[in-house]
Amino acid sequence: MSIINNINKAFDHRIRLGIMSILMVNDYADFNMLKELLGATDGNIASHTKSLEKVEYIKVEKQFIGKKPNTRYSATKLGKQEFKKHIDALEKLIGKQ
Amino acid sequence: MDSKKYLDDISEIKNMMSKSSRFMSLSGLSGILAGVYALIGAYLAHNIIHNIKAEPSKLKRFLMTFGALDSLLIIALSVMVLALVTGTVLTYFKAKKSGEKMWDVSSKRLLLNFALPLVVGGLFCLVLIQYEYIKIVAPATLIFYGLACVNASKYTLGGVRYLGITIIAIGLISTQFIGYGLYFWALGFGVCHIIYGSLMYFKHDRS
Numbered sequence: 001m002s003i004i005n006n007i008n009k010a011f012d013h014r015i016r017l018g019i020m021s022i023l024m025v026n027d028y029a030d031f032n033m034l035k036e037l038l039g040a041t042d043g044n045i046a047s048h049t050k051s052l053e054k055v056e057y058i059k060v061e062k063q064f065i066g067k068k069p070n071t072r073y074s075a076t077k078l079g080k081q082e083f084k085k086h087i088d089a090l091e092k093l094i095g096k097q
Numbered sequence: 098m099d100s101k102k103y104l105d106d107i108s109e110i111k112n113m114m115s116k117s118s119r120f121m122s123l124s125g126l127s128g129i130l131a132g133v134y135a136l137i138g139a140y141l142a143h144n145i146i147h148n149i150k151a152e153p154s155k156l157k158r159f160l161m162t163f164g165a166l167d168s169l170l171i172i173a174l175s176v177m178v179l180a181l182v183t184g185t186v187l188t189y190f191k192a193k194k195s196g197e198k199m200w201d202v203s204s205k206r207l208l209l210n211f212a213l214p215l216v217v218g219g220l221f222c223l224v225l226i227q228y229e230y231i232k233i234v235a236p237a238t239l240i241f242y243g244l245a246c247v248n249a250s251k252y253t254l255g256g257v258r259y260l261g262i263t264i265i266a267i268g269l270i271s272t273q274f275i276g277y278g279l280y281f282w283a284l285g286f287g288v289c290h291i292i293y294g295s296l297m298y299f300k301h302d303r304s
Binding site: 014017018021022024025026029033036037038087090091093094 | 100103104106107109110111112113114116117118198201202
């Protein structure tokens, strides 16, 4: 089944799905923005962004705003492609039934 | 049974995409009220101008024009301040109800993109007044306000785009009917806001 093949395991979690959705329509998002929008804990966001970073679907930039450290996330080209495939696959699966 | 989960996934994706990129809590009711204020303001201004025109003595007419400028300015400013305060308060309550924050990334971005063309337009109108091109100030305010709406529409409810386009069109048309600026103002800022506000109210607010 080719459709099932396109369902991407990397997105198979509510938080990761949310992170990718946010980064698809925004140039970037910082840690707090993701936390607020997704209503998740620090640790939760940290671990899910790390796993998305590992497969190179998102890019992480650490910088300082004044004296505060700030972490900025953006979706990579690969991440955007894979996420589009994932959404298409989801839609096809739903359409089938 | 998996399709239920996938359906949830899709709706979560849609929800996050719109929530993170657009400020959804603009109040439609405040649009209606802004329109009403504009119409009342236009009516008051119309009365003042009408009184001056009806005055037979040329000297008195001249003196009245001076006094009228102040009251016209006060009317315009009060309409603006009232509309802004009403909009902020109603939007605050709507955002609170839907669990959205009023002052977050999306609302800041919305405000910034709305303010840019508006401030440029405001300054440009001041320049027009400086060189005494008073006639095209009214069309210019409409056009720049419309552009501000179109520019901001990418970051909020879709209807704002059509409101902007309509007001730009009204502004352009009014350039061909100099001297009727007040009527076009009433049409653009008054009637259009009321129509837009009602549509948004019935589409997004009632729940």
